[in-house]
Amino acid sequence: MSAAAETGAGQGATVSARRVPRVLSIAGSDPSGGAGIQADLKSIAAVGGYGMSAVTALTAQNTRGVRAVHVPPAAFLGEQLDAIGEDIAIDAVKIGMLANASVIEVVAEWLRRTSVPVVVLDPVMVATSGDRLLDADAEAALRELLPRADLITPNLLELAVLAREAPAATWAEAIAQAEAVSAATGARVLAKGGHLPGADAPDALVHAASATVVEFGGARIATTATHGTGCSLSSAIATLQAELGNWTEAVDEARRWLRESLRHGESLEVGGGHGPVSHFAGLWSRGGLRTAPAPREIEADWWAGIADVRGAIDELPFIRALADGTLAREPFLGYLAQDALYLRDYARVLAEASRLAPDAAAQAFWANSAHGALVGELELHAGWLSGGGAPGALGVPGVTGGAPGAPGVTGTTGAADAGRSADPLHAAATFAAEPDATTTAYLDHLLATGARGDYAVLAAALLPCFWIYVDLGERLAAGDFGERALDPGHPYASWLATYADPGFAQATRQAIDLVTLLAADATPARREAMHRAFRASAEHELAFFAAPLAHEPAPRLARAASR
Numbered sequence: 001m002s003a004a005a006e007t008g009a010g011q012g013a014t015v016s017a018r019r020v021p022r023v024l025s026i027a028g029s030d031p032s033g034g035a036g037i038q039a040d041l042k043s044i045a046a047v048g049g050y051g052m053s054a055v056t057a058l059t060a061q062n063t064r065g066v067r068a069v070h071v072p073p074a075a076f077l078g079e080q081l082d083a084i085g086e087d088i089a090i091d092a093v094k095i096g097m098l099a100n101a102s103v104i105e106v107v108a109e110w111l112r113r114t115s116v117p118v119v120v121l122d123p124v125m126v127a128t129s130g131d132r133l134l135d136a137d138a139e140a141a142l143r144e145l146l147p148r149a150d151l152i153t154p155n156l157l158e159l160a161v162l163a164r165e166a167p168a169a170t171w172a173e174a175i176a177q178a179e180a181v182s183a184a185t186g187a188r189v190l191a192k193g194g195h196l197p198g199a200d201a202p203d204a205l206v207h208a209a210s211a212t213v214v215e216f217g218g219a220r221i222a223t224t225a226t227h228g229t230g231c232s233l234s235s236a237i238a239t240l241q242a243e244l245g246n247w248t249e250a251v252d253e254a255r256r257w258l259r260e261s262l263r264h265g266e267s268l269e270v271g272g273g274h275g276p277v278s279h280f281a282g283l284w285s286r287g288g289l290r291t292a293p294a295p296r297e298i299e300a301d302w303w304a305g306i307a308d309v310r311g312a313i314d315e316l317p318f319i320r321a322l323a324d325g326t327l328a329r330e331p332f333l334g335y336l337a338q339d340a341l342y343l344r345d346y347a348r349v350l351a352e353a354s355r356l357a358p359d360a361a362a363q364a365f366w367a368n369s370a371h372g373a374l375v376g377e378l379e380l381h382a383g384w385l386s387g388g389g390a391p392g393a394l395g396v397p398g399v400t401g402g403a404p405g406a407p408g409v410t411g412t413t414g415a416a417d418a419g420r421s422a423d424p425l426h427a428a429a430t431f432a433a434e435p436d437a438t439t440t441a442y443l444d445h446l447l448a449t450g451a452r453g454d455y456a457v458l459a460a461a462l463l464p465c466f467w468i469y470v471d472l473g474e475r476l477a478a479g480d481f482g483e484r485a486l487d488p489g490h491p492y493a494s495w496l497a498t499y500a501d502p503g504f505a506q507a508t509r510q511a512i513d514l515v516t517l518l519a520a521d522a523t524p525a526r527r528e529a530m531h532r533a534f535r536a537s538a539e540h541e542l543a544f545f546a547a548p549l550a551h552e553p554a555p556r557l558a559r560a561a562s563r
């Protein structure tokens with residue numbers, strides 16, 4: 001019982017290689033983790049980048065406020081920047097807290113001699129708590145740095161300072177100030193409405209050179225968790241701009257991510273002041289937290305997990321006698337008769353997998369397997385069961401290692417077939433037997449798994465029939481069960497050849513790849529259900545091989561007399 005399937009187009013196991021932007025944050029440290037480089041690294045990772053950080057200053061702060069600031073010698077920041085820049089290609093830089101004029105000078109000098117495709121500057125001056133994060137006398141130096149940025153992301157108060165005006169009282173005033181700053185610096189300016197009164201928290205991307213203003217509307221989210229929103233937004237935009245190459249799309253996507261993170265911030269229960277946003281809330285809920293094993297690991301685990309079943313199959317008198325040619329004709333024909341019945345329904349279940357398959361390649365694979373099981377393998381069975389001559393001379397029926405899409409059968413296999421039924425499916429003897437309890441149990445398991453409609457679980461249940469047979473066939477053909485199995489005059493040579501066929505091995509490889517890829521992508525619970533179905537089928541395989549030489553079939557239950 002195996003699916004001698006033709007090799008249809010397989011389920012590719014490759015995951016598309018997306019370029020992960022390498023993003024550097026030049027910013028201050030917030031030990032409470034909500035703002036500064038800590039927020040930046042989380043944000044970069046949350047939107048799909050690889051984060052790096054060069055620390056400008058150390059703050060002692062929490063969600064309630066900043067207690068102290070320590071600025072290491074600016075030259076040491078230069079050392080950090082050189083260490084990173086001399087080794088790593090940087091796709092984007094986000095600049096945050098700069099603390100004082102000498103820090104700004106080091107950053108400006110580094111930017112002058114480093115080519116970075118994306119520079120986002122968040123002109124941090126005052127924390128959400130109201131504490132100063134930039135020396136008052138450093139404003140002039142900061143102003144000189146602005147033209148080096150591609151995008152500047154000031155909050156309302158910072159925008160007013162940069163525009164040398166009073167803080168905007170209306171959104172229209174904020175946009176006008178952003179236009180002025182953009183015109184003066186050449187950079188795009190993102191005006192942010194987080195500090196506006198009212199029910200809305202809009203942002204606007206302003207570019208004076210192209211006279212464009214793109215507004216992003218959005219209702220204000222009722223939350224106290226706004227610590228680090230500016231840091232988080234600017235690093236997310238830098239990352240997304242490196243990936244998407246489009247400022248409007250980058251801002252739009254970053255805002256959607258930030259709003260989702262804002263909604264979940266309070267649930268973190270961090271601190272008694274303005275808490276942080278929950279940077280990974282969306283990822284956690286959509287992707288889960290558990291690690292997933294790779295397909296190759298699943299393959300090794302599942303195979304090792306049925307080592308007991310495989311060992312028991314190897315020891316079966318039926319397999320031993322089949323290998324050394326001492327198996328009597330009766331149990332062999334009994335086995336083939338049950339196998340023919342099995343294959344007929346197995347093909348139905350393969351067809352059900354084809355019906356449920358989510359893509360055309362998998363659909364074709366299962367359909368080909370169904371065809372191969374019915375037509376290809378049954379040719380062998382029909383030859384024997386119809387009493388046809390010496391099937392050992394038949395060669396390999398059914399399994400042709402042809403191109404994808406080619407039918408998985410050989411109609412006839414030459415002169416040696418003479419005397420055999422031309423159409424095995426119509427040969428009266430093929431399905432003449434009654435299914436015994438073992439065959440019925442295996443088929444019930446497969447048919448029920450198919451009826452439950454979970455494609456991944458069904459695919460896992462179908463796998464042992466491929467895998468155990470191909471493994472057995474290959475080891476028999478390699479002489480692992482004795483040299484006699486290699487003898488062309490072996491009485492069951494046609495059976496041995498069928499399951500050692502390279503086309504069958506190739507189809508089995510595809511089935512393993514397809515199932516283990518599904519398992520790797522599944523939730524842990526679903527993967528476990530797949531594994532249970534796989535294990536159950538393997539146990540049925542053992543029972544199926546044991547049945548022909550089991551001493552006595554289990555006594556039939558006496559029917560209750562009906563009145």
Ligand SMILES: Nc1ncnc2c1ncn2[C@@H]1O[C@H](COP(=O)(O)OP(=O)(O)O)[C@@H](O)[C@H]1O
Nearest residue numbers: 155192193194195201202203220221229230233
């Ligand atoms: N309560 C809120 N609801 C929705 N968005 C907000 C809220 N608070 C801030 N934002 C958004 O967070 C980002 C940071 O804005 P803002 O708070 O103005 O800057 P900063 O953190 O630099 O002071 C902006 O996109 C702003 O619209």
Ligand SMILES: Cc1ncc(COP(=O)(O)O)c(N)n1
Nearest residue numbers: 028035036127228229230231
């Ligand atoms: C080290 C550091 N950098 C920046 C901010 C600004 O935080 P916010 O984004 O809430 O304005 C901060 N509080 N601490």
